[in-house]
Amino acid sequence: MVTTDDEQLAEDIRKLRHCGRVSQYTHDVFGFTSRLNSANAAFGLVQLKYLDDWNERRRAIAARYTDRLRNLEQIQVPPGPTGDVVPVFHLYVARVERREGLVDHLRSNGVEVGVHYPVPIHLQPIYMEEYGYGGGEFPVSESLSSRLLSLPVFPDLTDKEVDYVCEMIEGFYGGME
Numbered sequence: 001m002v003t004t005d006d007e008q009l010a011e012d013i014r015k016l017r018h019c020g021r022v023s024q025y026t027h028d029v030f031g032f033t034s035r036l037n038s039a040n041a042a043f044g045l046v047q048l049k050y051l052d053d054w055n056e057r058r059r060a061i062a063a064r065y066t067d068r069l070r071n072l073e074q075i076q077v078p079p080g081p082t083g084d085v086v087p088v089f090h091l092y093v094a095r096v097e098r099r100e101g102l103v104d105h106l107r108s109n110g111v112e113v114g115v116h117y118p119v120p121i122h123l124q125p126i127y128m129e130e131y132g133y134g135g136g137e138f139p140v141s142e143s144l145s146s147r148l149l150s151l152p153v154f155p156d157l158t159d160k161e162v163d164y165v166c167e168m169i170e171g172f173y174g175g176m177e
Contacts, residue, residue: 001044054155055088061153061162062089068166069094074173091116092153097173099149105172111165114150 002085003014004113011030015021020031036044066077076095081087096102099115107126120141122133135142151165 036073058089058153058154059155062092065092072173073126089153093148093152095147102172106168109168111168116150118145120145
């Protein structure tokens with residue numbers, strides 16, 4: 001779902017979601033078929049009632065992770081709220097050292113974590129073939145792709161479960177010293 005108060009942006013998005021159409025048989029941009037079916041739209045409307053509570057719970061979980069993990073030198077926690085930005089924390093993505101070992105440790109202790117986008121886009125086969133990338137062109141992206149880790153953050157996660165995840169992370173890094 002997209003919301004905006006910019007009428008031109010709204011019109012452009014409507015075209016994109018409907019195959020780039022400006023009318024039934026006229027397309028003036030490349031678009032997609034990105035419309036919800038009626039059942040999914042109905043579920044979405046019901047879920048909107050819970051969105052504010054879910055977002056607040058995600059923020060509380062993120063704050064708990066940040067409080068527990070901010071002093072571990074092997075982890076850089078994500079930025080928190082500022083005067084202009086109030087994150088929802090759909091994901092809680094930290095920069096970590098020894099990611100693969102940490103992932104194995106967490107998973108072997110019942111903690112499911114996510115590694116999103118482990119291969120930077122410029123190192124995807126199509127971009128390497130099309131543009132001749134071979135690695136080293138975007139060192140920040142390459143570094144981040146090997147260090148980012150998404151910790152569990154869903155509204156039903158309990159404080160006790162968040163603490164357990166933190167204990168497992170602290171134990172992993174404490175055992176490395």
